Amino acid sequence: MLENSSSSSQRLTVITCTAPVNIAVIKYWGKRDEELILPINSSLSVTLHQDQLKTTTTVACSRSFQEDRIWLNGKEEDINQPRLQSCLREIRRLARKRRSDDDPSNDISLSHRVHICSVNNFPTAAGLASSAAGYACLVYSLSRLFGVEGELSGVARQGSGSACRSMYGGFVQWKMGEREDGKDSLAEQVAAESHWPELRVLVLVVSAERKPVGSTSGMQTSVKTSQLLKHRADSVVPGRMEEMISAIQKRDFATFAELTMKDSNQFHATCLDTYPPIFYLNDISRRVISLVHRYNQHYQETRVAYTFDAGPNAVIYTLQEHVPEFVQAVRHFFPPETNGGEFVKGLSVDSASLSEELKRAIGMEPVPKGISYVISTQVGPGPCVVEEPNLHLLGPDGLPMKST
Amino acid sequence: MLENSSSSSQRLTVITCTAPVNIAVIKYWGKRDEELILPINSSLSVTLHQDQLKTTTTVACSRSFQEDRIWLNGKEEDINQPRLQSCLREIRRLARKRRSDDDPSNDISLSHRVHICSVNNFPTAAGLASSAAGYACLVYSLSRLFGVEGELSGVARQGSGSACRSMYGGFVQWKMGEREDGKDSLAEQVAAESHWPELRVLVLVVSAERKPVGSTSGMQTSVKTSQLLKHRADSVVPGRMEEMISAIQKRDFATFAELTMKDSNQFHATCLDTYPPIFYLNDISRRVISLVHRYNQHYQETRVAYTFDAGPNAVIYTLQEHVPEFVQAVRHFFPPETNGGEFVKGLSVDSASLSEELKRAIGMEPVPKGISYVISTQVGPGPCVVEEPNLHLLGPDGLPMKST
Numbered sequence: 122m123l124e125n126s127s128s129s130s131q132r133l134t135v136i137t138c139t140a141p142v143n144i145a146v147i148k149y150w151g152k153r154d155e156e157l158i159l160p161i162n163s164s165l166s167v168t169l170h171q172d173q174l175k176t177t178t179t180v181a182c183s184r185s186f187q188e189d190r191i192w193l194n195g196k197e198e199d200i201n202q203p204r205l206q207s208c209l210r211e212i213r214r215l216a217r218k219r220r221s222d223d224d225p226s227n228d229i230s231l232s233h234r235v236h237i238c239s240v241n242n243f244p245t246a247a248g249l250a251s252s253a254a255g256y257a258c259l260v261y262s263l264s265r266l267f268g269v270e271g272e273l274s275g276v277a278r279q280g281s282g283s284a285c286r287s288m289y290g291g292f293v294q295w296k297m298g299e300r301e302d303g304k305d306s307l308a309e310q311v312a313a314e315s316h317w318p319e320l321r322v323l324v325l326v327v328s329a330e331r332k333p334v335g336s337t338s339g340m341q342t343s344v345k346t347s348q349l350l351k352h353r354a355d356s357v358v359p360g361r362m363e364e365m366i367s368a369i370q371k372r373d374f375a376t377f378a379e380l381t382m383k384d385s386n387q388f389h390a391t392c393l394d395t396y397p398p399i400f401y402l403n404d405i406s407r408r409v410i411s412l413v414h415r416y417n418q419h420y421q422e423t424r425v426a427y428t429f430d431a432g433p434n435a436v437i438y439t440l441q442e443h444v445p446e447f448v449q450a451v452r453h454f455f456p457p458e459t460n461g462g463e464f465v466k467g468l469s470v471d472s473a474s475l476s477e478e479l480k481r482a483i484g485m486e487p488v489p490k491g492i493s494y495v496i497s498t499q500v501g502p503g504p505c506v507v508e509e510p511n512l513h514l515l516g517p518d519g520l521p522m523k524s525t
Numbered sequence: 526m527l528e529n530s531s532s533s534s535q536r537l538t539v540i541t542c543t544a545p546v547n548i549a550v551i552k553y554w555g556k557r558d559e560e561l562i563l564p565i566n567s568s569l570s571v572t573l574h575q576d577q578l579k580t581t582t583t584v585a586c587s588r589s590f591q592e593d594r595i596w597l598n599g600k601e602e603d604i605n606q607p608r609l610q611s612c613l614r615e616i617r618r619l620a621r622k623r624r625s626d627d628d629p630s631n632d633i634s635l636s637h638r639v640h641i642c643s644v645n646n647f648p649t650a651a652g653l654a655s656s657a658a659g660y661a662c663l664v665y666s667l668s669r670l671f672g673v674e675g676e677l678s679g680v681a682r683q684g685s686g687s688a689c690r691s692m693y694g695g696f697v698q699w700k701m702g703e704r705e706d707g708k709d710s711l712a713e714q715v716a717a718e719s720h721w722p723e724l725r726v727l728v729l730v731v732s733a734e735r736k737p738v739g740s741t742s743g744m745q746t747s748v749k750t751s752q753l754l755k756h757r758a759d760s761v762v763p764g765r766m767e768e769m770i771s772a773i774q775k776r777d778f779a780t781f782a783e784l785t786m787k788d789s790n791q792f793h794a795t796c797l798d799t800y801p802p803i804f805y806l807n808d809i810s811r812r813v814i815s816l817v818h819r820y821n822q823h824y825q826e827t828r829v830a831y832t833f834d835a836g837p838n839a840v841i842y843t844l845q846e847h848v849p850e851f852v853q854a855v856r857h858f859f860p861p862e863t864n865g866g867e868f869v870k871g872l873s874v875d876s877a878s879l880s881e882e883l884k885r886a887i888g889m890e891p892v893p894k895g896i897s898y899v900i901s902t903q904v905g906p907g908p909c910v911v912e913e914p915n916l917h918l919l920g921p922d923g924l925p926m927k928s929t
Contacts, residue, residue, distance in 0.1 A: 349753045357752050386799075393791075393794040396783070
């Protein structure tokens with residue numbers, strides 16, 4: 122934390138943190154309480170590594186600030202958004218509680234206003250759940266600023282449901298809880314990021330189109346209209362959560378992969394059962410699904426799994442040993458633009474060749490430029506504090522630095 | 526029936542019938558008995574008019590025939606197919622029973638072999654349920670040949686499940702039944718073809734691609750793997766059947782249309798919940814779905830409904846008064862090839878223009894050639910005997926006429 126005294130009367134306290142994206146393998150879709158953001162079923166996700174995908178947030182506090190303000194990806198946004206207000210209010214409440222309890226050490230006045238500046242290192246249009254990383258980072262940063270410790274996933278949840286899972290690294294479940302006040306609807310680590318080092322993640326970016334229906338309104342319509350969603354939440358997910366946790370604990374890739382694919386498909390099935398129906402998968406998504414099933418079929422072994430959130434991009438889970446060949450298969454069946462920059466970003470991938478048998482077994486007509494690029498990554502840790510002061514996004518005047 | 530005595534020793538008895546296509550509005554997907562073809566839920570369909578879409582089948586019988594034979598769309602096929610054999614066996618059983626009961630009038634010997642020749646007046650690749658019309662026509666023709674009357678939908682059902690619904694005109698339910706022997710799994714007319722004269726049907730032919738997964742194996746996989754399908758069959762369809770029958774009886778188009786769309790979507794949702802998932806809708810199908818919802822939204826009234834079977838083609842239900850404008854909307858958003866022949870086949874459709882407001886409200890980017898053509902039709906009657914002897918598909922020698 123930097124205490125900047127550019128002017129003797131205007132002490133600025135500033136802190137910068139990063140938080141990860143998470144990709145659910147048991148999907149969250151549907152709230153039982155819109156205000157508190159309480160889900161109709163538990164869910165489970167893998168936290169992706171921040172070396173490839175992260176949100177960075179700087180928060181600053183000063184007596185001289187007239188009002189709370191926020192800048193997202195370089196643009197000032199409305200601080201009065203209800204979900205932002207929920208997070209600010211909850212963090213301040215926890216800070217107040219903590220101080221009255223026992224600790225006078227943190228001297229940040231709770232009456233001081235905050236400035237918040239946040240950027241993603243990945244395009245929002247990539248369809249990754251940027252709100253999860255964003256709210257996790259906001260809550261984590263504010264908690265450090267105000268000296269709040271302990272369970273914070275319940276606060277992040279009130280920003281964006283899935284944000285609670287980005288508060289931990291590794292494999293994380295969000296237990297739906299039972300209480301009406303939501304106090305037991307919290308994230309919990311199932312296994313640490315070091316638990317399954319061979320696990321790899323590939324994000325296949327299908328298109329930068331905006332998604333047609335946002336997830337907040339989409340899940341509202343689903344809860345209202347889909348009879349299948351209710352059955353899924355009540356009768357299917359509880360068993361799948363248990364199976365998934367056990368597969369992760371045993372590092373049983375085939376079970377993990379099959380459940381992941383089935384749960385992605387069931388989530389999209391409930392979107393289609395919504396009225397009017399919601400479609401997130403497009404023809405390229407469907408080709409990725411075929412590619413994965415035919416690839417696995419060829420080896421008579423589940424080596425690769427797909428999952429899709431509220432958009433057409435595929436997230437692939439596989440093991441390190443299969444990455445080079447599978448990436449080559451993606452390159453073969455979705456030939457990239459020759460001058461389109463690097464096709465694989467992130468963790469480097471060894472080159473590999475495809476056997477003629479494998480190509481024949483997959484037997485799909487290649488679709489040029491069907492996939493724009495691939496982000497190669499792995500399981501990663503939860504939110505972190507950035508120690509280097511030159512990485513702050515807010516300058517000594519409490520306003521965004523030019524470079525952001 | 527023609528008794529042809531081209532040679533005194535080789536009397537040929539020949540009969541020709543036609544049967545209709547039906548399009549389900551409450552979908553059949555999943556069998557509880559593969560052998561008897563007993564479904565896991567009841568279903569309901571509209572019989573389409575044979576002026577536009579029909580199967581024609583000639584059956585002939587002669588002491589000189591050495592074996593049962595069948596020609597489909599000009600090509601001889603294997604008569605030993607189990608489902609064909611089921612139909613032949615059942616019809617002969619009923620004929621035998623009837624004669625031993627009371628009636629010596631029909632002198633066709635049950636030991637005579639039959640020749641069967643069948644053609645569709647629509648391309649199989651159009652993705653319409655040609656097996657339903659085909660088996661209905663086969664069973665109906667054989668029943669006339671052998672002088673069998675009464676309930677025959679249970680025989681047609683054993684050829685192809687949905688064929689039982691093509692045994693009646695108008696609006697037809699297939700009651701799933703409860704008995705293990707399937708004797709109560711029969712079709713029944715809900716309303717005659719004259720009941721709702723304003724109802725119109727448009728088949729939007731999206732593509733002539735072969736469907737990726739046949740419905741027989743597709744529904745087997747769904748029954749085995751989809752938890753949502755079981756819930757649908759047990760808990761959703763019974764209520765929908767009642768609502769649908771009531772909507773038809775009251776000619777309540779909005780309710781009929783909404784249930785039709787919801788049930789189509791739920792069927793495709795269960796396909797997606799199947800493992801590996803089954804996709805029948807493609808990007809053009811999804812655009813048709815959007816077009817329909819936006820069209821209805823614009824008028825704040827449900828004027829048009831879509832339904833999709835095991836393929837990408839849309840079947841549209843609407844009322845006569847809305848046909849010209851909706852067809853114009855299809856033509857506008859899926860501009861046909863200028864030299865591609867007539868875009869609308871079947872019942873003629875008046876021209877209409879689209880208001881700029883409607884185009885803006887729909888607001889989709891047009892997709893040239895997304896729809897190949899439209900078949901305009903209406904509700905129609907059940908199977909019929911063709912009286913003109915020059916329409917027989919089998920010649921005096923009992924072999925297919927050259928023109929077939």
